[in-house]
Amino acid sequence: MLSDIEISRQAKHRPINHIAIKLGIEASELSLFGDTKAKISLDILNRLQGNVEGKLVIVTAVTPTPFGEGKTVTSIGLTQGLNAIGKCATACIRQPSMGPVFGIKGGAAGGGFAQVVPMEELNLHLTGDIHAVSSAHNLAAAAIDACLFHESRLSREEYVAQSGSDPLNIDAKQILWRRVVDHNERSLRNISVGIGDNNGPVHDSGFDITAASELMAILALSRGLKDMRRRIGRLILALDTQGHPITAEDVGVAGAMTVIMSDAIEPTLMQTLTGDPCLIHAGPFANIAHGNSSIIADKIALKLSEFVITEGGFGSDMGFEKFCNIKVRESGRAPDTAVVVATLKALKANSGLESRNDINLPDMERLVAGFANLKWHIDNVSQYGIPVVVAINRFPTDTEEELQWLKSAVAETSAFGCEVSNAFSEGASGAEALARIVVSATEQASEFRFLYPLESSLEAKLMAIAESGYGAKGIILSDEAKQQLSQIKAIGLDGLGICVAKTPLSICHDPKVKGIPKDFDLPITQFKINAGAGFITALVGKVMTMPGLGVKPGYLNIDINEQDEIVGLA
Template sequence: MAFKSDIEIAREANKKPIQEIGAKLGIGSEHLLPYGHDKAKLSQEFINSVKDRPNGKLILVTAINPTPAGEGKTTTTVGLGDGLNAIGKKACVCIREASLGPNFGMKGGAAGGGYAQVVPMEEMNLHFTGDFHAITSAHNLLAAMIDNHIYWGNELDIDTRRVTWRRVLDMNDRALRDVVTSLGGVANGFPRQAGFDITVASEVMAILCLATDLADLQKRLGDMIVAYRRDKSPVYARDIKADGAMTVLLKDAMQPNLVQTLENNPAFVHGGPFANIAHGCNSVIATTTALKLADYVVTEAGFGADLGAEKFMNIKCRKAGLAPDCVVLVATVRAMKMNGGVAKADLGAENVEAVQKGCANLGRHIENVKSFGVPVVVAINHFAGDTEAEVDAVREYVASQGSEAILSKHWADGSRGSADLARRVAEIAEKGEAQFAPLYPDEMGLFEKIETIAKRIYRADEVLADQKIRTQLKEWEAQGYGNLPVCMAKTQYSFSTDPSLRGAPTGHSVPVREVRLSAGAGFVVAICGEIMTMPGLPRVPSAEAIRLNDAGQIEGLF
């Protein structure tokens, strides 16, 4: 049986005008700013008008550590949203926007897959409504204004060796990780070492995703530390007088984007920080607004639960006053086999023993998520080659961990395939048994917070950090930043910082290479192991297969 590609399915979608989708959530067409016929931004006026309504139930979808076999976290998020609507619940999906870097690199897009997709798929995976371009422009405006300030006399006495604000680009480009700027003589400024990060790692992206409105956005942008003086005192973006112009560039980007699933259910797609190098959740403004408009909001956190869910709980929920009612942990039989030592080429053959062996990774995530006081359901995202014995092996393992696993066939069957999962999730959420609490208190020291995550979530024996890093953390505490949460920048492929170490490793160390203060976003980033804040393209990038066909349609996106 030949399966249609994601893009073929998306192209055949029977989309409804975006005003009809908004009406499902009680949004009048006057509050929608349309971008074509099938996507729109939601007005701040409407967002303000619903702030006092009670919240619906919040469902977080997370996953095991990603493998080349694929897990389908976004697909499950969308499928569950459709499933909840199909069983009579008023549900809305909240996911992140796609970054061009991984789209043209190795990972592909971020709109779901099969018959559990958000559309328009092509636009969502490309320029969409221009939010990422606005973030890139705002970030780089600040970079230009810093260098310009230094060029015209450096009134703030910035130490040019201590400019911490790098530039960004929404593309994987390893050649730009470390660069020298301002070469070419006096007219071009003072030469210095600099570099680029990918846009989704920008603090501006994090701020957009954590800000509650435009006033909060501008305050946070102004709070960003961009450089230090010779006496090591910080220079803020507001000192450069960039915060106002940056807010103007981000005015429209701050408004959540409304689109639809293949089954014409509402979905907010807004913001997109990576989970391995940033906090990995869609915007607070989209999630909190959706909770006022729907009885159920299904959202996702990036990569495995050791990254995405941990940051969702410790950063996003802490900052926004949110508490999930249920967590859905996505796993696949294929990924269990890979964690059990099976090569990708051999995944088609039944191997119950490898499934059982690989379940240790799943068990670790179940235990971790439960430690936040939230009930967990495992969604087995079904692939056509899965055998009954393999599915049963996962079910039995999950039951032995005090949870339950439900087979979900949303990729092939849409909401019909996810109805069982939707019913169970609704039952759990409506029981109201969640007793959510973050992993550590605000007042814990910064290094102790890093240690807490490394030991309790990653199961590391120790955190390795040289004296320079420990001193830096102490200095930030002395400056009043000690109560901030930490955002771990770490490989997504393993609980450890070694991407090749699958399963549930113990006895490892977490080396912290660098720490960065995101004072505007409100967290401290700990960069661990070999993680890069500017990824590179793989040997054969996806871009090689992306093209327009004779009918002018896009081919090769996935």
């Protein structure tokens, strides 16, 4: 079979304005970036205000493994399959970060015959949104450090006379706004800034990956440009010497940050291999952020389509939980059904059983043991009150005997249905059966419910996620986390939601624990205030907000060939 990039390159792409017209987007609402991608003006929402919204489907998965579960493949394949059976469907996915592209995971365009094209344009830069987030974020970091510098060298009278405003009395030990870059760079996790003559005061800082920036979360959760401007103004950059928050509005940088991101607020339109529409917007990771594409993209797509397929990052304990408890609260739009993606490989890997056998070969013992992980995710999604469909993403080495056993096992659970997807190898036709069962699921009655009430205490919200979301028996706060929790309450932000940052490789905090973890406490090491995004991030265990490159990173395979074409992207 051809590689993903070869399949993408051989596809006959339709002019993107043709895709837009077919979907119902007018020429005046489109800003073209060549023939393959275009920005959609938010003015379209005014025109579509009276349109009835379509059905919203959220795609999630079992606990991730190194083999890849094919969540984006399934999302794109399902979109293609729905259109193939006569439905109008649009996909809404996140923009890939160059950290994973050049690191270990690769791109996020899907794969095989179920992908967004051109895949190299999606995976590299796209229309520049991630770079805009980086620039706006780092402007705020420069602004707060500049204020600190001038406050330290001038008297109060001199500062007021030269700046025209009162000093902020910044506490150099309480600057909360780090810098970002869209690459994996562990050496920048912890740094000192202000070193050298006339550059200080010296203070500790560091870098996160851009996908972890609060601005990325704001981009994904904003309802429009004015809402984004308000949220950016609420960003807490530092504390003053009295422990009071200093916001981007206080520093005077919020307006400039919004201007940098003013084009990024518009979703990007691309297409699948079969010419179906796909909206790309925002790119927060699900392990260190809330892991979902934008509310704006969903809203536009829902007004134009019968079905909108979106996805939450990693397993249902990660992006799906945050979709429900963070994104749905902000959008007011609950999903109509959920698709849980599983593979035979993933279930065997999640079995927790040691085996020297090739994981591609039949192994009923490990499959049966690993099924517990899939059942856990089915039950986890079901507790939100929406129908669940299981999609078995088929690999060439899968046997009919194992596939039939898995379908029979799923039939004994609370899932609405289960279907094998051959979208990777067959494209739209390989996902038609899945599409039909998803249509039926969206016709079922659902009673969506949140995991916790927003008005409950932060401790209660954390307990709800730990116990009901992960199966933990409780939570343990580090001394630092206890101090930060008291600070959050003193500032008056305990009414915000919770975004847990943890490993995606296990349902619990320990990536080595497979299957269904039991009898564990969830260790909260730190809290991070995201007042603009509207949630408090709870960092669990050893989770990092800046990934590092492995010993054999993906960039080793990426180059230009003799025909000046990009090779090695996956």
